[in-house]
Amino acid sequence: MTKLNPLMVAPPLVFAAFALMFYFGLGKDDSHPSARQGGPAPALFLSPVGPEPTFGDAELREPGVKLVNVWASWCTPCRAEHPILVMLAEEGLPIYGINRDTDVDKALDFLEELGNPYTALGMDQGARTAIEWGATGVPETFIIDSEGIVVLRFAGPITQRVLESTVRPAIEAAK
Structure with missing residues (x-):
């Protein structure tokens, strides 16, 4: 009768344990609701983006x-969304942008190129x-209602599917 060598059994067991953790972790919802959701829109500390109109707290409570x-000009998902x-703005939804660039010209070039x-x-x-x-x-x-309350925080690009399943329902809830 041969003895099992622990060095031969350990690697497959470790691999199986990691595979199970990975498999069950994929189905887990790791999204966390925003601490801001349901509360007032936080303060803004923004500087102008060239000649473009800027905004403050008062506009978010109108x-x-x-x-x-x-968004940022270097952000590929920002470009995709x-x-x-643009479509939502054409529908009449006021959209306020918070730009994360460090170069005003890059932000303005992005807007000139894409609208x-x-x-x-x-x-x-x-x-x-x-x-x-x-x-x-x-x-x-972020979707903000008439009282300046954050109704939704969505991290990631707005795709057509996200627009229909998440953003539009939040807009309706904010009315």
């Missing part, structure tokens, strides 16, 4: 639903606004 989009933002869906925008060069809003990356989108 009547009507509005969308706040955190941009046509949807400007923003009612107003500001530059968040020191990331103070992103920190206050809990934005962990770009793009991120």
